[in-house]
Amino acid sequence: MRICLVGGGTAAACLVMALARTLGSRDVDLVIVEPSDRLWRGSAYRMDRDEIVVNAPAAMMTLVPDDPGHAQRWLAREDGHGARHSWTQEVFPPRHAYGRYLEESLSQTLDGLTAADWRVTWVRRRAVSAAPDGDKAVVGLNGGGSIRCDHAVLCVGNPSRYDPCELAGHPSYIPSPYPVASALGGVRPSASVAVIGCGLTAVDAVLGLRAKRHQGPITLLSRDGILAAVRRPQQAGQPAVLTPHAVRKRLESPSPPLRWQEVAAMARKEALLAGAAPGQIAAELSLADWGVGRLHRQLADRKHAQDIDWLQVTTWALITTVHDWWPALPPGDRRKFLSRYHRLWASFTSPMPAATAQTLLEMADSGQLQILRGLEDVTPAKQGFTVTAHDRMMAADVVICAATATPAARPAAPAGAHELMDSLTDNGCAQRHPDGGLRVEPETGRLLDRTGRPQQSLLALGYLTSGTYYYMSGIPMLVWRSEAIATALATASPTSAAPASPNLLAP
Structure with missing residues (x-):
């Protein structure tokens, strides 16, 4: 069986682990099409400051659903300085540490698969097209050439940066706070900073500024002023009605x-x-x-x-x-x-740890941090920017975008994937979903063609499925959907049921 993964980020990492568990004893030729110089970390788990942590306890971040402690054990090992860490429901590991877990876990898994006679190839090219070819699939590459396979799974990453106020190109506009170590490095300590957004990305921007001892005022701005909720202590209890x-x-x-x-x-x-x-x-x-x-x-x-x-x-x-x-x-x-x-x-x-919430409160009590709702616009001014929120106007020296597009405002395609998306829809083997991404069969992740028929050889995981599934955020969901795709490929059935993973998804 030849499987082509289009994309080599975190979604692809979760899928490789699932394929290893499901197809490990089979004869598999795995081709990974990824143009960047690094696999598995994606944009979320690159090197950054220790203050920028994952969004869930280590116990929820496992790549191995039948071993909930897999990530926790790896992350608790001694670091390069001989220190040991204990990550709990209240204390989360840095994102860059989790990125190392991804890389090492995949390296060990691929070594084992290669020893079991899997053939693994990394093609550092960009996929520009995909289409069925009889009962196979063909993935076209930029610059010419193609890959013919039994199944192609589209794991392309998140869309290009969201720019709700159209400020791209302004010298004092930061389109994303990541990685905070470099993105926020040029912000003057005394600058007044406006952060568009109130979710976890905005919280990370505040933590990044605080870590570099920023002294100026910081304002979080959104339409409703709803911050990421405070994570609750882990408790017992199972759903009994909505199951x-x-x-x-x-x-x-x-x-x-x-x-x-x-x-x-x-x-x-x-x-x-x-x-x-x-x-x-x-x-x-x-x-x-x-x-x-x-x-x-x-x-x-x-x-x-x-x-x-x-x-x-x-x-x-x-x-x-x-x-x-x-x-x-x-x-x-x-x-x-x-x-x-x-x-x-x-x-x-996507709640925040209680310790993070306490830090935000301390900054708010000191007068350094404020939250405004009713954001209407941010426009360039003679110096810096003018922010308008509920008829209130304020000045800001620097604006950081930490907002996530609502489904209605999501870009049509992830960065670098516009040609791929257009080819799929133009040749009729896929159709766009009005809430984002492409329509897929909910049970298997198979693309639906223009007539609504599932494509046996074309599947998708991650952002491209966000319209069908609505919620595809975080490692637990990616692991769960990867299990469903691996099961579908193993059985070659158009209606293979998704595996139930309630423990994996537990808060």
């Missing part, structure tokens, strides 16, 4: 189509069953509770979390079922969800 089995059973029933109101009602029932009071649910869903006030409340609430934490149980229930209910919702319901709940979803599914 994959319950959702799939509902989808198989002859009842009317599933609507978002029904999913929301199941999530609310789950929360109440896990011990939530109606007022607690209302507080977490309220957009009127924002900024520093929300941070204070969530830090206080986590101290009183019960043995079974309703918020963790409910978030987990939504995460582990979203791949089932999201594709089934009518377009109007998806638009309603995106306009009303998308930011809250991002807040709860």
